[in-house]
Amino acid sequence: MxxxxxxxxxxxxxxxxxxxxxxxxxxxxxxxxxxxxxxxxxxxxxxxxxxxxxxxxxxxxxxxxxxxxxxxxxxxxxxxxxxxxxxxxxxxxxxxxxxxxxxxxxxxxxxxxxxxxxxxxxxxxxxxxxxxxxxxxxxxxxxxxxxxxxxxxxxxxxxxxxxxxxxxxxxxxxxxxxxxxxxxxxxxxxxxxxxxxxxxxxxxxxxxxxxxxxxxxxxxxxxxxxxxxxxxxxxxxxxxxxxxxxxxxxxxxxxxxxxxxxxxxxxxxxxxxxxxxxxxxxxxxxxxxxxxxxxxxxxxxxxxxxxxxxxxxxxxxxxxxxxxxxxxxxPEDRADAGLPALGVAGGAIRFEDVHFRYPNGNGAFYRGLSLDIPAGARFALVGQSGSGKSTFVKLLQRLYEPDEGRILIDGQDIASVNRESLRRAIALVPQEPVLFHRSIGENIAYARPGATQAEIAEAARLAHADEFIARLPQGMETLVGERGVKLSGGERQRIAIARAFLADAPILVLDEATSSLDSITESYIQDAIERLMEGRTTIVIAHRLSTIRRMDRILVFERGRIVEEGSHADLMARKDGVFRHLQAVQLSAARNVLAESA
Structure with missing residues (x-):
C-alpha cells in the first residue's frame, strides 16, 4: 500500500x-x-x-x-x-x-x-x-x-x-x-x-x-x-x-x-x-x-x-x-547529473558478462551474456517470442539496467554517460510505430527538431513516404490522429523510417521495420534501408527470417542465451540447428496460408 x-x-x-x-x-x-x-x-x-x-x-x-x-x-x-x-x-x-x-x-x-x-x-x-x-x-x-x-x-x-x-x-x-x-x-x-x-x-x-x-x-x-x-x-x-x-x-x-x-x-x-x-x-x-x-x-x-x-x-x-x-x-536520469555525453566514433557495441532479470520476474533473463558487435556491422537477433531479443535493445538504450556486467559503446560504459546522449545515438524503427497527434512534418522532425523543411522532405523521400504525403490535401501539415490512427500501418511505418533517416544516428535498430508494408512498397523500402544502414552499426530484430539473408551475423536467442551465431548460409548449413528449424517452421506456415487462400 x-x-x-x-x-x-x-x-x-x-x-x-x-x-x-x-x-x-x-x-x-x-x-x-x-x-x-x-x-x-x-x-x-x-x-x-x-x-x-x-x-x-x-x-x-x-x-x-x-x-x-x-x-x-x-x-x-x-x-x-x-x-x-x-x-x-x-x-x-x-x-x-x-x-x-x-x-x-x-x-x-x-x-x-x-x-x-x-x-x-x-x-x-x-x-x-x-x-x-x-x-x-x-x-x-x-x-x-x-x-x-x-x-x-x-x-x-x-x-x-x-x-x-x-x-x-x-x-x-x-x-x-x-x-x-x-x-x-x-x-x-x-x-x-x-x-x-x-x-x-x-x-x-x-x-x-x-x-x-x-x-x-x-x-x-x-x-x-x-x-x-x-x-x-x-x-x-x-x-x-x-x-x-x-x-x-x-x-x-x-x-x-x-x-x-x-x-x-x-x-x-x-x-x-x-x-x-x-x-x-x-x-x-x-x-x-x-x-x-x-x-x-x-x-x-x-x-x-x-x-x-x-x-x-x-x-x-x-x-x-x-x-x-x-x-x-x-526520475531515472537523476544520477546522470554531471555525467559526460556519449561520444560515438564508429558505434562498436560490447556486452561483458551481462546478468539481467526483469524486476517483476517475467520475461527473458540473461546470465553472463557476452558478445561483440564491430562498428558498422549488421547483426540480426532472432528467436521465439520471449527469448531475449527485445531485452537486448532495452538494455542497450538503458531502459533497464543490468544486474551485473557492463555494456560498452566504442569502449565507453553506457552506465557512465548521460541517457539523453546515449538514446540520441540510437535510431529505433519499431515494428508498431507510435505517432503523436501532430502533423506528419512534426512527427518526422521529432528525431531532429532543428531540421529544415528541405531536410524533412528529403527524409520522407528516402523512406518512400513522399508519394502518399503528396496525395493528402494538407501534405506535411496533415494531422495523423492519436497514435497515428488516421494513417495505415504501412504509412505509419514509413513515417517512422523517415524519422530514422532524419535522426542520422550512428547506431540503427530495426524491429522488423518492413513488416507492415505491402510487397511493392517493401521492395522500395528495402533499398532505402540498405542505404540507411551504410556506415552504421545495425541491429535487426527479425521476425520474418527471410529478411535477414544479407546480415553480417545472425544471433539466435533462446531463453536469454545465444545458442547459435553465424551468417545466414552458415546457420542454414547446420542440419539440426535451431535457426534452420525456425526457418522451416516459418516456411511451412507460409505454405499453409497460401494453400488456404487458394
Missing part, C-alpha cells in the same frame, strides 16, 4: 513553490492582514455609531450630530478599506496562483516523462494524466483554502477575541472556549469521519477516469470486436462505485456541519445572553450590545465557513498527494 503523505510534507511542498516568489508572497500577506484589521474594526465602529445615535437627545445637539457623522465616516471607511485591501489581495493572488499551478503541472510532467520504463509499464496512463491535472486543481483548492479561508479566519478570530476580552474578560474567555470546541470538533470530524470517505471517493474517481481513457485510446480494438456495449457495462460498474462513494463523502460533510451548527448556536446564546445581563446591570450600553451582536455575526461568518475550509483542506490534501509523490520520486 502506498504511504500516506503527511500534513507536514504537504506544507513543505507548498512552501517550496511559494518561496520562489518572495515579493508577491510578502505583498499578499500584507494586504490580507490589512483587510483583516479593517474586518476586526467592524464591530467597534458599529457599536460607536449606535452609541452616538442612542445617547443623543432630540433634537440632537450640534456636538451630537458631529459625533454621529464622525462615527458614520468611520463605519463607511471601515467598509471601503476592507473591500479595497481584499480586492487588491485577490488581484495579486490570481497571478501568483496561476504561476504556481503552471509550475506544479509542468514539473510533474517533467518528472513522469523521466521515470523508468518499468514505472510506466506498471502505471495506467489515463490515471497518471488524471492525477497530474487533478493535483494542479487540488493545489488551487488547497491554496485558496489556506490563504483566502483559514489564514484570515484565524487572524480575525484572534483579533475579535482580544477585542472582546479587553471589554469583558469573562465573555472573551467564553468565546475563546467556544471557538476551541468548534475547531476541535471540526478537526476530529474531518480527520476521522469525512477524510476516509473522501479518500475512497478520490480512488474511485481515478479508476473511473483511467477506464475512460483506456477505452477511448483503444477504441479501434473496441470497434473491431463490436464491444461498445461491453465497455459501457464495464464503465457503468465503475461509475456506480464512484457514485456510491461520492454520495457517502458528500453526506459526511453535511452531517458534520450539523454538529458544527450546534456549537455556533450555543456560542451565540452565551455571548448575547451575557452582554444583555451586563446591560441589565448598567455595565453595557446599547452600543455595546450592537458591538457584541456584530462580533458574533463576524465570528459566526468565519466559523461557519471554517467547516467548509477544513473539508476543502482535507480534500485538497488528499487529491494533491499523487503530485507530491511524483515530486518525491526520483
Amino acid at each position: 502506498t504511504d500516506r503523505i503527511t500534513a507536514r510534507r504537504t506544507a513543505a511542498f507548498l512552501w517550496t513553490h511559494w518561496r520562489r516568489f518572495p515579493g508577491a508572497a510578502a505583498l499578499l500577506i500584507f494586504l490580507m492582514l490589512l483587510s483583516v484589521a479593517f474586518d476586526v474594526a467592524f464591530p467597534l465602529v458599529s457599536g460607536r455609531l449606535v452609541d452616538a445615535v442612542a445617547q443623543a437627545g432630540f433634537p440632537p445637539a450640534e456636538a451630537d450630530v458631529d459625533l454621529a457623522v464622525l462615527a458614520l465616516l468611520l463605519f463607511l471607511g471601515q467598509g471601503v478599506g476592507f473591500h479595497v485591501s481584499r480586492r487588491l489581495a485577490m488581484l495579486v493572488w490570481a497571478g501568483f496562483a496561476s504561476r504556481v499551478m503552471r509550475n506544479i503541472v509542468t514539473e510533474a510532467f517533467h518528472r513522469v516523462q523521466r521515470y523508468s520504463a518499468e514505472w510506466h509499464s506498471n502505471s495506467f496512463a489515463g490515471s497518471t494524466v488524471r492525477k497530474i491535472t487533478r493535483g494542479m486543481w487540488a493545489y488551487d483548492t488547497l491554496a485558496d483554502t489556506l490563504f483566502i479561508g483559514i489564514f484570515p479566519t484565524i487572524c480575525v478570530l484572534i483579533g475579535v477575541i482580544v477585542s472582546i476580552a479587553f471589554h469583558w474578560p469573562l465573555i472573551g474567555l467564553y468565546v475563546l472556549a467556544g471557538i476551541a470546541v468548534y475547531f476541535t470538533l471540526t478537526i476530529l470530524l474531518v480527520k476521522y469521519y469525512v477524510a476516509p470517505k473522501n479518500l475512497l471517493n478520490v480512488a474511485a474517481d481515478s479508476a473511473m477516469g483511467g477506464a475512460i481513457a483506456d477505452a477511448i485510446t483503444c477504441n479501434p480494438v473496441v470497434k473491431s470486436f463490436g464491444a461498445e456495449a461491453r465497455e459501457d457495462i464495464r464503465l457503468s460498474r465503475l461509475t456506480l462505485d464512484w457514485a456510491r462513494k461520492a454520495r457517502r463523502a458528500w453526506r459526511s460533510m453535511d452531517i458534520s456541519m450539523l454538529a458544527q451548527v450546534g456549537v455556533l448556536l450555543a456560542m451565540q446564546a452565551g455571548l448575547i445572553g451575557l452582554v444583555i445581563l451586563f446591560w441589565t446591570r448598567g455595565e453595557a450600553t446599547a452600543g455595546d450590545v450592537a458591538y457584541a451582536m456584530t462580533s458574533y455575526l463576524l465570528i459566526n461568518g468565519y466559523l461557519r465557513d471554517i467547516g467548509f475550509h477544513m473539508q476543502n483542506l482535507q480534500q485538497g490534501m488528499n487529491e494533491i498527494e499523487d503530485v507530491i509523490r511524483y515530486a518525491d520520486t526520483d
Whole structure:
C-alpha cells in the first residue's frame, strides 16, 4: 500500500513553490492582514455609531450630530478599506496562483516523462494524466483554502477575541472556549469521519477516469470486436462505485456541519445572553450590545465557513498527494547529473558478462551474456517470442539496467554517460510505430527538431513516404490522429523510417521495420534501408527470417542465451540447428496460408 503523505510534507511542498516568489508572497500577506484589521474594526465602529445615535437627545445637539457623522465616516471607511485591501489581495493572488499551478503541472510532467520504463509499464496512463491535472486543481483548492479561508479566519478570530476580552474578560474567555470546541470538533470530524470517505471517493474517481481513457485510446480494438456495449457495462460498474462513494463523502460533510451548527448556536446564546445581563446591570450600553451582536455575526461568518475550509483542506490534501509523490520520486536520469555525453566514433557495441532479470520476474533473463558487435556491422537477433531479443535493445538504450556486467559503446560504459546522449545515438524503427497527434512534418522532425523543411522532405523521400504525403490535401501539415490512427500501418511505418533517416544516428535498430508494408512498397523500402544502414552499426530484430539473408551475423536467442551465431548460409548449413528449424517452421506456415487462400 502506498504511504500516506503527511500534513507536514504537504506544507513543505507548498512552501517550496511559494518561496520562489518572495515579493508577491510578502505583498499578499500584507494586504490580507490589512483587510483583516479593517474586518476586526467592524464591530467597534458599529457599536460607536449606535452609541452616538442612542445617547443623543432630540433634537440632537450640534456636538451630537458631529459625533454621529464622525462615527458614520468611520463605519463607511471601515467598509471601503476592507473591500479595497481584499480586492487588491485577490488581484495579486490570481497571478501568483496561476504561476504556481503552471509550475506544479509542468514539473510533474517533467518528472513522469523521466521515470523508468518499468514505472510506466506498471502505471495506467489515463490515471497518471488524471492525477497530474487533478493535483494542479487540488493545489488551487488547497491554496485558496489556506490563504483566502483559514489564514484570515484565524487572524480575525484572534483579533475579535482580544477585542472582546479587553471589554469583558469573562465573555472573551467564553468565546475563546467556544471557538476551541468548534475547531476541535471540526478537526476530529474531518480527520476521522469525512477524510476516509473522501479518500475512497478520490480512488474511485481515478479508476473511473483511467477506464475512460483506456477505452477511448483503444477504441479501434473496441470497434473491431463490436464491444461498445461491453465497455459501457464495464464503465457503468465503475461509475456506480464512484457514485456510491461520492454520495457517502458528500453526506459526511453535511452531517458534520450539523454538529458544527450546534456549537455556533450555543456560542451565540452565551455571548448575547451575557452582554444583555451586563446591560441589565448598567455595565453595557446599547452600543455595546450592537458591538457584541456584530462580533458574533463576524465570528459566526468565519466559523461557519471554517467547516467548509477544513473539508476543502482535507480534500485538497488528499487529491494533491499523487503530485507530491511524483515530486518525491526520483526520475531515472537523476544520477546522470554531471555525467559526460556519449561520444560515438564508429558505434562498436560490447556486452561483458551481462546478468539481467526483469524486476517483476517475467520475461527473458540473461546470465553472463557476452558478445561483440564491430562498428558498422549488421547483426540480426532472432528467436521465439520471449527469448531475449527485445531485452537486448532495452538494455542497450538503458531502459533497464543490468544486474551485473557492463555494456560498452566504442569502449565507453553506457552506465557512465548521460541517457539523453546515449538514446540520441540510437535510431529505433519499431515494428508498431507510435505517432503523436501532430502533423506528419512534426512527427518526422521529432528525431531532429532543428531540421529544415528541405531536410524533412528529403527524409520522407528516402523512406518512400513522399508519394502518399503528396496525395493528402494538407501534405506535411496533415494531422495523423492519436497514435497515428488516421494513417495505415504501412504509412505509419514509413513515417517512422523517415524519422530514422532524419535522426542520422550512428547506431540503427530495426524491429522488423518492413513488416507492415505491402510487397511493392517493401521492395522500395528495402533499398532505402540498405542505404540507411551504410556506415552504421545495425541491429535487426527479425521476425520474418527471410529478411535477414544479407546480415553480417545472425544471433539466435533462446531463453536469454545465444545458442547459435553465424551468417545466414552458415546457420542454414547446420542440419539440426535451431535457426534452420525456425526457418522451416516459418516456411511451412507460409505454405499453409497460401494453400488456404487458394
